[in-house]
Amino acid sequence: MTDNKNDLIEYLLRLADNAMINGQRLCEWCGHAPALEEEMALMNVALDLVGQARNWYEYAAELLADGRDADRLAFTRDERDFRNTLLVEQPNGDYAVTTAKLFLFDAWHLHTLQALTASKDERIAAIAAKGVKEATYHLRRSGEWVERLGDGTEESRQRMLAAIDELWRFTGDLLAGDAIQQRLAEAGIAADAAAVAAAWQATVEQVFGATNLPVPQPSSYFYLDGKKGLHTEHLGILLAEMQFLQRAYPGATW
Amino acid sequence: MSNASELDALFGGSPVAGMGNSDRSAGLIASDGGARVADESDLPRAWQVLEQVMDPEVPVVSVVDLGIIREVSWADGHLQVAVTPTYSGCPATELIETEVSRALERAGFRAPRLERRLAPAWTTDWISEQGRERLRVYGIAPPAGSTSKRSLLGEKDEICCPHCGSHETEVVSQFGSTACKALYRCRSCLEPFDYFKCI
Numbered sequence: 256m257t258d259n260k261n262d263l264i265e266y267l268l269r270l271a272d273n274a275m276i277n278g279q280r281l282c283e284w285c286g287h288a289p290a291l292e293e294e295m296a297l298m299n300v301a302l303d304l305v306g307q308a309r310n311w312y313e314y315a316a317e318l319l320a321d322g323r324d325a326d327r328l329a330f331t332r333d334e335r336d337f338r339n340t341l342l343v344e345q346p347n348g349d350y351a352v353t354t355a356k357l358f359l360f361d362a363w364h365l366h367t368l369q370a371l372t373a374s375k376d377e378r379i380a381a382i383a384a385k386g387v388k389e390a391t392y393h394l395r396r397s398g399e400w401v402e403r404l405g406d407g408t409e410e411s412r413q414r415m416l417a418a419i420d421e422l423w424r425f426t427g428d429l430l431a432g433d434a435i436q437q438r439l440a441e442a443g444i445a446a447d448a449a450a451v452a453a454a455w456q457a458t459v460e461q462v463f464g465a466t467n468l469p470v471p472q473p474s475s476y477f478y479l480d481g482k483k484g485l486h487t488e489h490l491g492i493l494l495a496e497m498q499f500l501q502r503a504y505p506g507a508t509w
Numbered sequence: 510m511s512n513a514s515e516l517d518a519l520f521g522g523s524p525v526a527g528m529g530n531s532d533r534s535a536g537l538i539a540s541d542g543g544a545r546v547a548d549e550s551d552l553p554r555a556w557q558v559l560e561q562v563m564d565p566e567v568p569v570v571s572v573v574d575l576g577i578i579r580e581v582s583w584a585d586g587h588l589q590v591a592v593t594p595t596y597s598g599c600p601a602t603e604l605i606e607t608e609v610s611r612a613l614e615r616a617g618f619r620a621p622r623l624e625r626r627l628a629p630a631w632t633t634d635w636i637s638e639q640g641r642e643r644l645r646v647y648g649i650a651p652p653a654g655s656t657s658k659r660s661l662l663g664e665k666d667e668i669c670c671p672h673c674g675s676h677e678t679e680v681v682s683q684f685g686s687t688a689c690k691a692l693y694r695c696r697s698c699l700e701p702f703d704y705f706k707c708i
Contacts, residue, residue: 292682292692299684310627346668381628385597388630388708396683 260441262435263376264318265338266445268328269482270367271311276490277360278304279497283347296396296446300357303389310382312501332502334491335484341477342425344490351404351414355422358397358462363429365390366454370446379444398462405466414470427474428481430455435482516625524567546698547617549583556581558616559590562608565601569647572605579626582619588613588621594632596688629690632656633707643704648663653708670695680704 262374281301288294312325323331342360347353368390371383404411432440432448441443463470479485547554559581560573572578572592580591590609594602606623613621633652636644641651650671668678675697682692683706688705 292684295686295692296682296684299688302598302600302688303596303600306594306596310597333518377628381630382597385594385630389597391684392708 259438260318262439263444264315265435266439267311267315267318267379269338269340271308271315271328272337272342273360273364274304275308276337276339276354276493277343277357278302278308279493280343280345280347281353281357284353289350297353298347300393300396303386303393307386307389309384310385314382326501330498331505334486334494337484337486337490337494338482339486339490340481341428341479341487342422342424344481344486344493345422345425346489348418348421349414351411351418352403352421354397354400355418357393358401359426359459361390361394361397361420362458362462363451363455364396366435366451366458367446370451374445375443385387391413394458398458401462401468402466405463405468419468419471423471424477425473427477428479430474431482433482514679545617546619547588551618552581552583554586554616555588555590555613555618558612558618559609562605562612565586565604565608566689567644567647567649569643570636570640572609574637574640574643575636576640577605577631578609584622588618589624590621591624591626593626596632599688633662633705636705648672648702649690650702654707655708668693670700671702672700673698678702 278301281297281304284294284297286294288297308329309325312328316324316328319328340360342356345352345356365387368383371379371408372387374380374383376483381400401415406412430448430452436445436448440447460470484486544677556573560571561576562572564570564572575595577593577595578590579593580589582589585586589657590613592606592609602625607623609622634655636652648671650668653668668680669676669678670678672694673695675695677696678693679696680691681694681701685692685703689705689708691706692701693704694701
């Protein structure tokens with residue numbers, strides 16, 4: 256049972272950190288997006304993700320029961336303690352990179368949350384059922400933009416191809432399961448990594464296929480592992496900005 | 510806009526709680542406050558109090574109209590209220606909870622206990638008919654159709670312009686000024702308007 260609890264905390268932090276780091280990255284577009292409507296869309300998506308992150312963090316904090324709340328988990332853990340997938344910590348790049356990054360994540364996120372709505376853990380099922388509604392329109396939006404850029408001008412297509420080339424290597428880390436997730440999946444609590452990966456592949460092929468974007472071969476071994484806290488150099492810089500206030504003025508409220 | 514007079518008609522000409530008033534619940538709650546401490550027999554009155562607590566971002570629709578008050582009950586000498594958030598990241602969640610508590614305390618309900626209930630997830634299907642009408646009069650197109658019907662038939666609902674009633678409308682962006690709204694434009698009267706998304 257204790258093992259199960261530690262597994263659960265670990266899994267909740269992965270879900271929380273994925274949403275939190277992705278949301279924080281998206282907020283970097285605030286004031287810089289190419290069009291007002293796009294800026295509002297990105298900030299809306301970011302807001303949904305930060306809200307979902309809080310739901311996961313709160314549950315993790317209750318299980319941890321060490322006095323840390325959702326804010327402390329988000330703002331005072333070190334880089335090595337973050338469990339997010341490498342994809343979401345990558346810089347935003349141009350709009351094609353941001354779009355491709357969102358799409359590859361949204362497809363994984365929606366299929367994961369859909370699976371979690373059937374979790375035997377009622378709290379997980381409830382948070383996922385709420386998040387599924389939001390992830391559905393996140394994926395609709397990012398998928399439409401992949402098609403628009405992939406099928407737009409020669410320039411936009413080249414940029415989308417370059418973005419996929421740049422990001423594809425991180426999809427192995429996104430889709431990979433591990434022993435923790437496996438144990439929780441067998442207990443009916445977590446999503447099955449292989450099932451989510453298969454559904455993800457189908458979604459990617461469908462959207463890429465609609466605009467004749469080639470689907471690369473599955474991404475192979477990568478020397479880093481987000482689930483173990485082994486991140487690319489970009490996460491530390493993101494956290495330095497995200498955590499600055501609580502690090503400089505611990506416990507500050509407004 | 511002629512909407513002001515329509516609003517007056519809807520609210521019986523009385524000042525609307527939350528309109529241009531920083532303390533949103535003050536106007537209507539103070540009158541029935543009194544010194545009496547509420548008990549279990551006051552459950553219906555608790556609903557009446559909640560009907561006067563407006564959504565901070567759409568101050569003509571009450572929390573009851575929105576369908577986010579899931580249960581009102583009495584236990585251990587306290588009023589219990591289950592509230593569900595509209596969106597995971599809705600920034601008004603805490604404010605709504607604070608305003609609900611404050612309004613109930615003013616009306617004599619001591620230390621009401623609020624529960625944030627996630628399941629079942631909120632859907633726009635829970636917005637009352639009165640809430641939909643108030644949204645329209647306020648200039649926000651209410652959610653069209655129902656989520657269950659949409660998922661079954663995959664059909665596109667007609668969004669009517671809240672200003673002129675025309676069906677000739679087009680989406681500008683699926684995302685608007687708040688998480689719950691999309692941005693539309695009317696091709697007949699050319700006015701832009703917010704649409705309360707159907708989720």
